[in-house]
Amino acid sequence: MTQDVEMAARYAGNNGGGAYPPRHDGAGGEALDDDGKKKRTGTVWTASAHIITAVIGSGVLSLAWSTAQLGWIVGPVTLILFSVITYYTSSLLADCYRTGDQVSGKRNYTYMDAVAAYLGGWQVWSCGVFQYVNLVGTAVGYTITASISAAAVHKSNCFHKNGHAADCGVYDTMYMVVFGIVQIFFSQVPNFHDLSWLSILAAVMSFSYSSIAVGLSLARTISGPRGRTTLTGTEVGVDVDSAQKIWLACQALGNIAFAYSYSMILIEIQDTVKSPPAENKTMKKATLLGVTTTTAFYMLSGLLGYSAFGNAAPGNILTGFGFYEPYWLIDFANVCIVVHLVGAYQVFAQPIFAAVESWAAARWPGAEFLTREHPVVAGKLSVNAFRLTWRTAFVVVSTVLAILMPFFNDILGFLGAIGFWPLTVYYPVEMYIRQRRIQKYTTRWVALQVLSFLCFLVSLAAAVASIEGVTESLKHYVPFKTKS
Template identity: 70%
Template sequence: MGTGLDFMETGNSLSPPRTMELSKLQDLDDDGKPKRTGTVWTASAHIITAVIGSGVLSLAWAMSQLGWVAGPVTLVLFSIVTFYTSSLLADCYRTSDPISGTRNYTYTDAVKSNLGETQLWLCGLCQYVNLFGVSIGYTITASISAAAVSKSNCFHYKGHGADCRVSDSIYMIGFGIIQLFLSQLPNFHKLWWLSIVAAVMSFGYSSIAVGLSFAKTVSGNTGRTSLTGQEVGVDIDSAQKIWKTFQALGDIAFAYSYSMILIEIQDTIRSPPAENKTMKKASLIGVSTTTIFYMLSGCLGYAAFGNQSPGNILTGFGFYEPYWLVDLANLFIIIHLVGAYQVFCQPLFAAVEKWIMRRNPNMKILSKELTVIHTKNFRYNMNLFRLIWRSLFVTVATLLAILMPFFNDILAFLGAFAFWPLTVYFPIEMYISQKNIERLSPKWTLLKTLSFLCFLVSLAAACGSIEGVIEALHHYTPFQTKS
């Protein structure tokens, strides 16, 4: 009986049809999909691109809350935990066996195959709530950067004594309008180039922030620093110290979050060697590189601005010359976030639309496409349901950003909400299930203890961010926030 891989011999050569068939089969992986070509270096690049984002801008502020001792130690501890749990998650890419087991193409696929439907719903809730929160956080961040450009130019032309405050709400509305149009794209994967541009932008503004901090530190015009960060009785009171320390933990957690896309990155890696081995090497390279970069950004930023470090480091260079360099960095942030917003929100759009279509397969509004643009080289179809629901999503996210324009508090909450469940809890639970680790064994106890400690850190960060929002609301008038 043939196996589907047999070929006919004619002398010492393969017959042409069978040769072509075998060639096609050789271009496919064991799951019938085109052969994956990713390497340890491409996977490392994906990780670095995913991790280094707007979270880097808050690290100097986080350092100012923790100080020279706890700040660097916290960064290192988060990097160790992130790498360790990422290694556990890498072993869950294939079910049962890391070499021949069934592939899990997404994070939720891995959760479903290892932990079942109930845990899948919990994972989906954590992922999609976090993605919705990211849309709010990115809207706030982009508006702050746009306002910083306006202020920088104002200070340059009118002098440092001028009142250059501008309304953040106007820029949030502008960012929302841009996203209204981009959100109507039915298939964002065709705009892969926008993701590449966003990645280049993130490296650009992060490097400028590090360079400006270094220049400010070398010049000697620096702020006051201390071993413990902001001092009780001098900078803040004891209650504020506790809450802001918790908030700083959330900001650092947000800066390290990438586990939710780790399985998707691993699905690009070729084998042999086994994908989990390559992914562990890539995680080590990616997390190590990111940690070095974060150390530079956080420590140099803290050295430059001291205990009064701004929440967004690039907003602290308002008087810096050449002013155009600050403008360029903030412009990079805006461009990066325009693309990153869609990268994070498109999976949410797709999930909601697929769920609704499964429940209502006969509703015409879900499937009917109207041709809006049709030329020789380009065609664009509009779907009424997509137009209504995605526009509503962007509008609500923009409105919430206007109502809660608190950069550090929002980042801290997102970090707290995503870190424990997505970076720690699910990877550990899947690993225990897949490896059949005996309950109450030493390894089981250590893994559960690590998960519980990380849960306490996330809980503290969430409490700190919520308290920060409540405190900010006492001094806040809706729609009148100015940078």
């Protein structure tokens, strides 16, 4: 789930609203938009590229496992349903980029700006809670995923050298600590725009390892050995018991929801689009193109992965047993994941950093601890005491949480659950109802509320199942001692 750097910076909410000056030329003849900002140049193609890059990420690695829990019928149907819901609610959200007229109305630069403009009150705060909890959770989840992939490189080389019967277990904790140390250094860069090269590299890595996963699944499906598959997925009494079947199926829904989640940055993507035509029209076309492309890729990944591994599909398709050869390609794919997540971690962490530091600066405007910069690296980089302390503390805490709960599928399922209903469905639906002044108990109002309620039940079931999965996994896990 890699995002564009510019959107990440905007996500912190620093681009406030205000009355719009008329369109004019800035210094040096620079064209400006109706809000006085630099003229936007985004198109359908750039916006759809942002969407595809944002959606296709580490979530794709769990789709074969998710399909194995649901089976040949429910699995692909679920993928299609999530894509349809995501497209529909994203279209509703796109209409909320401007307040009032879709051509000349006031722009909402961030998701929270839109919620504040249409709903206001406690809903703005609740939106903030869901967004930032999701961001913090994603930082933890990415630490887990990166460490598992780094450990997989060691295991792949070990199996290649010593045979598949060798004991190649490895402690993930060491890799989490190393990943955390790397993030401490990157986190000290005050302006995330200076890391634009890292975000671009992360996007390339995302497509690389996702494509390798699909290609290897296809090769295994064609050449074998293939796993046993069924119409209903994992079988009760054979693979799992009845309780496990229910829990794992619900958890699979959360994983699929996580794989599709990008609504939290949709407004930020739309804020890069030029007009005319109206931004919502461009965004709807981009959403259709982006979600369609992503769904096709997900169907390939989930179904081919299930075909290759069957009901025993690993939670992370690139780190599960079976893909030992060609070991160099597995190594490359897992290195791609690690590089991708180094950048992706910063994309999700930087808005948190900006929000806390903006609040602190407003709370204690004259504090030298907050404002004084100490130049380093020949003046090209500066260190601030508060930034150094707080950002390091955040990375340390997220790393410790990852060490305590290194459960890939459970964490992904939980993140998908807490983000899907509120951010993808509830707020877009409620803002659309307020914007279009849809009366209560009319057919359209009832249909929208039913959709929202059903999605709430899905998120609730996925969240409970993921928490149960973490609880169960903790019974067999000892930090610093359990090998993967």
